Every structure is written in structure tokens, then in C-alpha cells.
Amino acid sequence: MSNAIMPFEIHKNIFFVGSKRVSVHVFKTSAGLVMLDTGYPDMCDEIIENMQKVGLDPKDICAIIHSHGHIDHFGCTTKLKELSGAKTYISRIDNEIANGTLNLSWADETGYPHTPFVCDVLIDDGDSFTIGDITIRCRLTPGHTDGTLSFFITMQDGSIAAMHGGIGLNTMTKKFLEKYNLSPSCMDVFREGLHALKSEKVDLVLGNHAGQSDTEGKLTKVLAGESVLDKNEWVRFLEQQEQKLDTHRAKEGF
Numbered sequence: 001m002s003n004a005i006m007p008f009e010i011h012k013n014i015f016f017v018g019s020k021r022v023s024v025h026v027f028k029t030s031a032g033l034v035m036l037d038t039g040y041p042d043m044c045d046e047i048i049e050n051m052q053k054v055g056l057d058p059k060d061i062c063a064i065i066h067s068h069g070h071i072d073h074f075g076c077t078t079k080l081k082e083l084s085g086a087k088t089y090i091s092r093i094d095n096e097i098a099n100g101t102l103n104l105s106w107a108d109e110t111g112y113p114h115t116p117f118v119c120d121v122l123i124d125d126g127d128s129f130t131i132g133d134i135t136i137r138c139r140l141t142p143g144h145t146d147g148t149l150s151f152f153i154t155m156q157d158g159s160i161a162a163m164h165g166g167i168g169l170n171t172m173t174k175k176f177l178e179k180y181n182l183s184p185s186c187m188d189v190f191r192e193g194l195h196a197l198k199s200e201k202v203d204l205v206l207g208n209h210a211g212q213s214d215t216e217g218k219l220t221k222v223l224a225g226e227s228v229l230d231k232n233e234w235v236r237f238l239e240q241q242e243q244k245l246d247t248h249r250a251k252e253g254f
């Protein structure tokens with residue numbers, strides 16, 4: 001079965017260029033293209049082709065921002081940086097994974113080689129960046145990793161797109177926590193983060209995996225000429241994640 005999803009403009013100047021395996025988003029700004037996550041190491045050609053299909057030149061990427069330090073989110077960073085000269089961003093905490101100090105990149109679990117990189121800008125909780133005519137506000141929402149960031153992106157038309165940077169429970173299993181000597185308290189901070197984010201006003205939810213935010217459903221809407229903006233989607237999304245976490249904890253016996 002193909003993992004491909006047709007690349008498309010989700011909302012004005014927000015593009016999906018990833019696949020079913022992992023999301024890659026691009027924001028078109030007056031200063032160039034801002035990329036959010038770069039996929040698995042073997043997705044570089046696919047991402048470049050997808051960008052070209054929607055009329056974006058990978059050489060125009062001026063910033064690459066990472067949701068967290070896992071191999072499926074920074075796999076093509078080095079290659080895309082070489083191609084474009086983009087500045088790279090990650091949380092100060094997950095930089096320890098990105099630069100190879102901590103062996104928690106999920107590379108061992110997926111069989112990919114470690115591909116550490118030196119990041120240009122280290123993000124702290126609450127940092128905000130204006131890149132061209134968009135603004136990206138970052139909130140630390142640990143759990144999936146210690147340095148997972150969530151993003152609130154104010155677009156040119158005033159709409160706010162948001163991404164929770166890590167909701168997978170794959171790093172919150174007994175097996176994983178024991179293997180890397182990590183504390184189960186990550187599940188408590190994860191839940192607190194989900195709760196705290198509910199007060200954010202969001203018009204569009206972006207998932208860092210396509211299934212999280214019904215990317216394909218949004219594609220269908222876009223193809224039908226419908227808007228994908230929905231002021232209720234964000235809270236609905238966060239509540240679903242809380243329920244999933246509770247079910248998971250009960251199953252894992254935490």
C-alpha cells in the first residue's frame with residue numbers, strides 16, 4: 001500500500017508535503033519558506049518532489065523548525081539545509097537528542113542510522129519568532145520527549161494554525177521507559193500539557209502524523225473547495241488525546 005498523500009495547500013500559504021508515514025508542512029512567508037519537520041531519512045526525494053508539485057522551490061527554505069528530536073521529524077534536515085542554507089530550530093532540551101548527546105532519537109527502534117545535526121537556534125518555552133509575515137509561538141509540551149514543542153502560527157490572514165508537537169504514546173510504554181531508564185511521570189506532564197493548551201484559540205489543527213488531524217479528510221475538503229478552518233477542532237483533538245492517554249495508562253498498568 002502506498003504511503004503517499006497528494007501534496008496540497010491546506011489553507012492559504014500552508015502546505016502539506018509529507019506522507020502517511022509522517023507529516024511535513026511548509027509555510028510560505030515574505031521571507032521564504034518555513035518548514036516544520038523533515039520526515040524520515042529516506043523521504044528527502046519525496047519531500048522535494050512534493051514541494052515542486054505544489055510550486056515550492058526547496059532552495060527557498062529559510063527556516064526548518066522541529067517539533068521534537070525523533071528521527072522521523074529530522075531525518076532530512078541535513079540534506080535540506082545543505083540544499084537551501086536554511087536556519088534550523090529545535091527546543092534546547094531536544095537538542096541533546098538532535099546533536100547525538102542523548103540516544104533517544106527513536107533511530108534504534110526504527111532501524112535508521114543516527115543522523116545527528118548541529119542546530120542553529122535553540123528554542124525555550126514561550127519563545128516567539130517572526131519570520132517574514134508570519135509569527136510562530138512555541139510552548140514546551142513534554143511527554144512524548146522531554147523537549148517536545150507545540151506551535152501556534154499566526155498566518156497572513158490572521159488565522160492561527162497549531163500543532164501539538166508530540167502525542168504518540170510509543171515513548172510512554174513500560175518497555176520503552178525501562179529500556180532508557182526514564183520516569184513514568186512523563187505521562188503526568190504530558191496530560192498537564194494537553195490540558196493547558198485547551199485555552200489556545202486555534203483555527204486549524206496540523207498533525208505531525210497525518211492520522212492525528214485527518215489530513216486526508218482536509219485534502220478531500222480542499223479538493224471540494226471547502227474551508228478547513230474549524231474553531232472547535234483543537235479542543236476536540238486535545239480531549240481525544242487525553243482519553244487515549246487514560247486508556248493507554250490503564251492498559252499499561254501505570
Ligand SMILES: [Zn+2]
Binds near residue numbers: 068070106144166168
Ligand atoms: Zn516522536
